[in-house]
Amino acid sequence: MDLKQLRALVTVVEAGSVTRAARLLRLVQPAVTRQIRALEEELGVVLFERTRTGMQPTDAGEALAERARRALAELDRARAELTPPAGEVTGIVTVGLLESTVDLLAEPLVAELTRDHPGVELRLQTGYSGHLQRWLDDGDLDLSLLYNLRSSPSLNVTPLLRERLWVAAPPGAALHADRPVPFAGLTARRLILPTDGHGLRTLINGGAHQAGVSLNSAISTNSMAMQKRLARAGHGWTILPSVGLAEEVAAGLLCAAPLCEPEVLWTVVLATSRTGRVPRAVATVARVLTRLIRMTVAQSRWPLVEVEPALSAR
Incomplete structure (x- = not known):
């Protein structure tokens, strides 16, 4: 299998039809169909059910698409990190924000990164702590705010405030x-x-x-x-x-x-994966996010909290 086939697979799953996927990929429809069939022949499984309403992925198709998304995201991240302008922090960083913190942190985080680190492509995900932790463990997030996590064999956890x-x-x-x-x-x-x-x-x-x-x-x-x-x-x-x-x-x-x-x-904590090195862009976003939280506490916009040493020391 090659990258074109994986992109075709993911796009068809997300678009729901070969016709829409072809438009998004700027290809002719038969080319997308050939890529999907080539994958099915190589793997020996059916990836889609062809229905009147479009292309419905089978269990095998869903499983492969989930892994293909991660592989493609890692390649995009590597491309951004390996070809930066001189001195500029670049890369793709996927951040998890607790739903309760979105109104306070999302816009300031985007604004500061846009101003000071325009080479960072920020991808924000929101959810409850349990969902965010699972996405972080699965590699779908680079860092995330979580609640009440003291330690984890797979994650580095820094308590910020209570x-x-x-x-x-x-x-x-x-x-x-x-x-x-x-x-x-x-x-x-x-x-x-x-x-x-x-x-x-x-x-x-x-x-x-x-x-x-x-x-x-x-x-x-x-x-x-x-x-x-x-x-x-x-x-x-x-x-x-x-x-x-x-x-x-x-x-x-x-x-x-x-x-x-x-x-x-x-307790609100900042969590990152223990596996692999921490890319420069991820470390930069973690520092910016921590500084923003410290500032909101200092300005009394995050009321009645107890600051942990990790936050006050930054």
């Missing part, structure tokens, strides 16, 4: 940052919480168990944005880390207070 969980509600609830709310004070409230199995939900359930209370999970969702939207609309109170609420509280869309009795903290 933040409290907050309860948030519409402005009329008159919650205040200097008046923490005990878990026992939530028992009569309809709550909008993450779904079971999510790391945040596990922390919330643990806090409630310590307090000896049961919480009324009226609505569960796997979307932080949905939690906040439903809380703003008055469908219940919600619980999130402080950084996930900072923008809405500053805009007066929600009011919030830290939870107490017990106080629940979770």
Whole structure:
């Protein structure tokens, strides 16, 4: 198999048809079809089912496409690193941002890299911590912010800060940052919480168990944005880390207070893979991201956090 065949495979999977893939690859349709057939003949498997609605990858096709994406991404990365202009940091860096940090960090990160390191091609992925860690382990991310990961045999983990969980509600609830709310004070409230199995939900359930209370999970969702939207609309109170609420509280869309009795903290860490060398572009993006986090804490835009030594020393 060659690179042209792998690009054809990935493009057909993503485009859903040979016709659309040919347009994206700037090839004639028969050429793309020949490349797919050559792969199938070499491997002795069927990669696609031809249907009325387009090309549906088989299990074998999906498996090969997943590996082909990674191989092509590594080659693109090598090409960018090996042919840099003199003195310029270049390369492709894929960064994982926790959903709760996107509003605070994504735009400043893009702006600083565009200004100071234009040779870095940034690819941003967002998600919950468990998803990001899996993508990092699989090699789909170069570095990522994660929650509550102390150590890992496959990852280098640098703790940055610890933040409290907050309860948030519409402005009329008159919650205040200097008046923490005990878990026992939530028992009569309809709550909008993450779904079971999510790391945040596990922390919330643990806090409630310590307090000896049961919480009324009226609505569960796997979307932080949905939690906040439903809380703003008055469908219940919600619980999130402080950084996930900072923008809405500053805009007066929600009011919030830290939870107490017990106080629940979770740690934000920066994680990179232990395998292989760290490319210069990845190290550069890690430094920029860490500096941005330190700056947001210093400016009180990431409220009520405890800074770890690794962050304060940078």
